[in-house]
Amino acid sequence: MTKTLYKRPEALTDARTHYCPGCGHGIAHKLIAEVIDELGIREKTVAIAPVGCAVLAYNYWNFDCSEAAHGRASAVATGIKRALPEKFVFAYQGDGDLAAIGTAETIHTANRGENICIIFVNNTVYGMTGGQMAPTTMIGQKTATSPKGRDYHTMGPPIKVCELLNTLEKPYYIERVSLDSPASIRKTKKAIKTAFEAQLAGKGYSFVEILSPCPTYQHTTPIGAMDFVKGPMQEVFPVKLFRKDGGKINE
Amino acid sequence: MKRILMTGNDGIGKGAVDAGCDCYFGYPITPQNELTAYMSLHMPMNDRVFIQAESEIAAVNMVYGASAAGKRTMTSSSSPGLSLKLEGISYMAGSELPAVIVNVQRGGPGLGNIAPSQADYFQAVKGGGHGDYNSIVLAPNSVQEMYDLTVLAFDLADKYRMPVMVLSDGRIGQMMEPMTVKENYKPTLIDKPWALNGCKGRKPNKVWSLKLGDGELEEHNIKLQAKYKEIKNQEVLFDEYMIDDCDTLLVAYGTSARIARGAIDIARKKGQKVGLLRPITLWPFPKDKIEELSTKVNKIITIEMSAGQMLEDVQLAVKGQCPVEFVGRMGGAIPTEQSIIEKI
Numbered sequence: 297m298t299k300t301l302y303k304r305p306e307a308l309t310d311a312r313t314h315y316c317p318g319c320g321h322g323i324a325h326k327l328i329a330e331v332i333d334e335l336g337i338r339e340k341t342v343a344i345a346p347v348g349c350a351v352l353a354y355n356y357w358n359f360d361c362s363e364a365a366h367g368r369a370s371a372v373a374t375g376i377k378r379a380l381p382e383k384f385v386f387a388y389q390g391d392g393d394l395a396a397i398g399t400a401e402t403i404h405t406a407n408r409g410e411n412i413c414i415i416f417v418n419n420t421v422y423g424m425t426g427g428q429m430a431p432t433t434m435i436g437q438k439t440a441t442s443p444k445g446r447d448y449h450t451m452g453p454p455i456k457v458c459e460l461l462n463t464l465e466k467p468y469y470i471e472r473v474s475l476d477s478p479a480s481i482r483k484t485k486k487a488i489k490t491a492f493e494a495q496l497a498g499k500g501y502s503f504v505e506i507l508s509p510c511p512t513y514q515h516t517t518p519i520g521a522m523d524f525v526k527g528p529m530q531e532v533f534p535v536k537l538f539r540k541d542g543g544k545i546n547e
Numbered sequence: 548m549k550r551i552l553m554t555g556n557d558g559i560g561k562g563a564v565d566a567g568c569d570c571y572f573g574y575p576i577t578p579q580n581e582l583t584a585y586m587s588l589h590m591p592m593n594d595r596v597f598i599q600a601e602s603e604i605a606a607v608n609m610v611y612g613a614s615a616a617g618k619r620t621m622t623s624s625s626s627p628g629l630s631l632k633l634e635g636i637s638y639m640a641g642s643e644l645p646a647v648i649v650n651v652q653r654g655g656p657g658l659g660n661i662a663p664s665q666a667d668y669f670q671a672v673k674g675g676g677h678g679d680y681n682s683i684v685l686a687p688n689s690v691q692e693m694y695d696l697t698v699l700a701f702d703l704a705d706k707y708r709m710p711v712m713v714l715s716d717g718r719i720g721q722m723m724e725p726m727t728v729k730e731n732y733k734p735t736l737i738d739k740p741w742a743l744n745g746c747k748g749r750k751p752n753k754v755w756s757l758k759l760g761d762g763e764l765e766e767h768n769i770k771l772q773a774k775y776k777e778i779k780n781q782e783v784l785f786d787e788y789m790i791d792d793c794d795t796l797l798v799a800y801g802t803s804a805r806i807a808r809g810a811i812d813i814a815r816k817k818g819q820k821v822g823l824l825r826p827i828t829l830w831p832f833p834k835d836k837i838e839e840l841s842t843k844v845n846k847i848i849t850i851e852m853s854a855g856q857m858l859e860d861v862q863l864a865v866k867g868q869c870p871v872e873f874v875g876r877m878g879g880a881i882p883t884e885q886s887i888i889e890k891i
Contacts, residue, residue, distance in 0.1 A: 368608035375612020
């Protein structure tokens with residue numbers, strides 16, 4: 297007698313991946329699809345794909361998806377959710393999209409407490425355009441546009457988005473998670489589910505930052521990228537629950 | 548029939564509400580602020596969505612979202628703000644999303660001033676943002692038309708799945724006139740099977756403008772151009788004033804057309820045969836009508852509050868069949884009736 301232990305979520309298509317070997321986007325996409333299946337919301341979901349590597353997310357997700365101009369995913373999500381408050385709306389964004397060109401939209405959407413979810417994939421680099429310095433690139437990290445490493449004095453330190461948003465009053469749930477191990481991936485799924493359930497309960501703005509490997513532009517192997525995410529990245533971006541149930545978590 | 552007194556900016560707001568605008572997203576800029584204020588009161592009052600966005604860019608991208616969700620939606624601004632909105636307008640053209648964009652023009656370039664202007668003509672009618680696209684551009688010349696053309700803009704946007712611009716100026720926006728409003732008007736809404744509202748009972752929908760496949764983007768552009776060609780054949784609107792016997796033809800739109808009419812009334816009293824062709828759609832441009840008239844008149848005078856932008860489209864339509872002269876002021880200045888009469 298055979299028993300099905302795992303199958304592809306209905307919310308995920310069987311499209312062949314375009315992501316590089318060792319990339320975290322595939323894991324994050326799958327976790328989202330699993331949560332959507334578990335919550336039974338595939339047919340009421342509208343997702344917003346960013347500009348960046350994940351722009352093609354709509355090829356992998358088996359539900360309604362919109363593109364957004366670079367950095368504008370939060371604004372597009374706001375438009376959709378306000379137009380259709382009964383639908384489930386989330387935006388999926390990378391670090392350049394969300395924390396550089398889309399900073400204004402990110403902060404103001406959070407400050408209005410829009411009843412949407414933002415999945416923020418932080419891998420410290422622009423991927424699609426060829427590994428340039430991102431707002432989350434770490435001091436000393438070499439990229440296509442910081443060939444000698446990010447310099448604190450002329451380029452400033454990396455932006456910690458969860459910490460920034462945690463200064464606002466209205467966000468309901470903010471957590472930083474990681475994809476560095478099977479245990480971390482399970483915690484990431486739990487965070488995504490917490491965020492999605494919050495919106496379904498009408499609680500307001502939820503933000504999940506996912507620290508993610510990018511072997512190609514972190515200039516290492518897939519295993520090396522996992523080590524990078526687990527080690528140096530988490531020294532700068534600590535994995536942490538910042539806010540739950542609308543209240544800040546005590547230090 | 549109900550007559551009310553309103554400013555032009557409020558007239559646009561009333562038109563949008565009556566046309567069934569579900570979602571409005573704005574950002575303050577003079578001289579269109581009355582419109583944003585009107586919407587902040589009347590949209591919630593009618594159980595519709597109003598957001599004062601953090602920027603013109605955010606506002607137009609909220610419009611993108613609401614439109615993708617299948618709703619009637621609008622944003623408004625004035626010249627410097629329109630430059631920022633072009634990103635979203637190009638994306639909506641590419642993604643084939645209907646929306647109404649209002650530009651209550653002011654003097655430029657740069658921060659310019661807050662006086663009425665028609666210097667955004669090129670930006671409005673030549674696409675404006677990146678890529679091969681056009682928006683339908685409607686040019687009201689009265690408070691009545693601010694209302695009527697806004698209602699029409701929503702219908703055209705839905706019909707052709709594209710941004711439609713109402714191109715006005717600070718003078719028409721700020722002035723008050725009596726106008727007739729529609730009573731118990733029910734807009735005709737069309738089905739939007741492409742909209743993103745959850746894939747219940749159907750395959751997932753996508754709204755996107757990225758076309759990376761070999762030849763895919765060219766194919767998409769060919770489809771867009773076919774749509775634009777149909778619009779050029781179907782949707783040209785213009786108004787005529789005393790053109791039947793005229794030997795001098797004035798071509799002007801919006802505020803300039805009102806001044807041109809004043810000049811014609813004075814000239815006619817002196818026995819001069821002058822008429823006015825007023826484009827109501829600036830894109831598509833009434834080029835066939837102007838070409839036809841250019842064979843019947845001695846000369847054409849184009850009047851604009853710009854350095855001469857529509858002038859180029861008039862010259863293209865005329866094809867050298869009669870002289871085309873120009874009366875214009877720049878930087879928020881307005882041509883006088885006298886300056887037109889001198890040219891006649």
